[in-house]
Amino acid sequence: MTAVGPELAALAGLLADETRAAMCLALLDKRAWTAGELATLCGVARSTASEHISKLVQGGLLDERRQGRHRYVRLADDDVASLIETMSAHVRPAPVSGLRQHRASAALARGRTCYDHLAGRLGVAITDAMTTRGLLRRDTGFALTDTGVDWFSELEISLPSSEKRPLVKPCLDWTERRDHLAGPAAAQLCLLVLERGWAVRIGSQRAVRVTPLGLAELRDHLGIEPAELNEDAPT
């Protein structure tokens, strides 16, 4: 048993600082960043970044690996990643200003990786398409159907048959504000999409862009019309 109050406050306190929050959001790309990279990204001195990272590691949110003179950190596990994404989805939207930032945000909204799976309009479109084609059941919960499992094997995606971890779970999207596909199956699908060149990473961020090949394949396999993916955000 735990006395949750103080513990909850401590956990929240780790994310309650803008710099640490920015670090965690950057680490959602599942890569391992060096301390210096995070420092320049957040615009703070290296000494400050070092202290923040230590707190996050101490708190169990980050994993560190020393290698030579570098200190590589990444999110501790996918539970942490999903926690951060979930919290991000709960923030109230505040409009962004500036053309440059607008461009970057628009790209992220179109498609991105969320730790190990696809998110943004791309992720939501895939999830919707799977639902309408009966691969995913969302009326009574959130689970692959039997035909959904077959669909994965047709793509030659081998799904981990672990009984403890559900194949899919919902992940709340902070741009679309809707659930999209997460979990081991979604991670495998994301790998396939990137490996087969259906989408490519753009910029140094987590943003991805669907390729012409991807547009065709997504229409073949899921009936997704290219217009759904290219249109701009409704607002």
Next chain:
Amino acid sequence: MTAVGPELAALAGLLADETRAAMCLALLDKRAWTAGELATLCGVARSTASEHISKLVQGGLLDERRQGRHRYVRLADDDVASLIETMSAHVRPAPVSGLRQHRASAALARGRTCYDHLAGRLGVAITDAMTTRGLLRRDTGFALTDTGVDWFSELEISLPSSEKRPLVKPCLDWTERRDHLAGPAAAQLCLLVLERGWAVRIGSQRAVRVTPLGLAELRDHLGIEPAELNEDAPT
């Protein structure tokens, strides 16, 4: 589009204070508390509590309703409730000391309400039983099966047929550290359990205790052995 960094930090900042965290945890019972009640519970002056509550309302976590000279507050919606429960489940366990607190924690661990559904060992036992009996599918996700839907109608529970809200979803339990049944269907089930006297609230907290009637009914309907519910925590 939103610039999530500062927003995320602001949201986390609301929960980063021990007093505010304690308030939110108390409000997980879905009741509306007065400002004074929260003040005495948290052991702070009424003026301090007033300021905290204002911040939580301002941040969208709480809903307030003025009535006479009282200020009633409750969690804004079930999204907020599930966010707080999710975050609580991510804290690292720290042993609790003191007999009195131990007793209270043990009761909470046995069974409690989590906003609108059942949690603790009771909630997990129900979820497990439904899984083994084929009412709930958890290998490919987390969803009621067709027989599961029938099971609810046999209990004369009318499930909301809304297409947008899944009937069930997983909720991570901070005592059992496992998923249990949440969502509209779980809320209806919780209502039934309390209304038919299968369980009763004990103390002023969220803890519930299964009645002898409840033990029998749970064995009849779900095959749950009474021993599962009465045994003490493994540690």
Next chain:
DNA sequence: CAGTACGTTCGGCGGCCACCGAACAGTTCC
């Protein structure tokens, strides 16, 4: 109309903490 109770506002206090620069330690490269 007092008397009591609930909540809010305000000033002030104390502590915590994010930040920086400087000094230092360890690694890599020449």
Next chain:
DNA sequence: GGAACTGTTCGGTGGCCGCCGAACGTACTG
């Protein structure tokens, strides 16, 4: 071995914030 680079530690500083008590406004009570 010396130069360049990465990261850490340590004072010091400024600001933010949780807390309280006092005073006030407001609502219920007798």
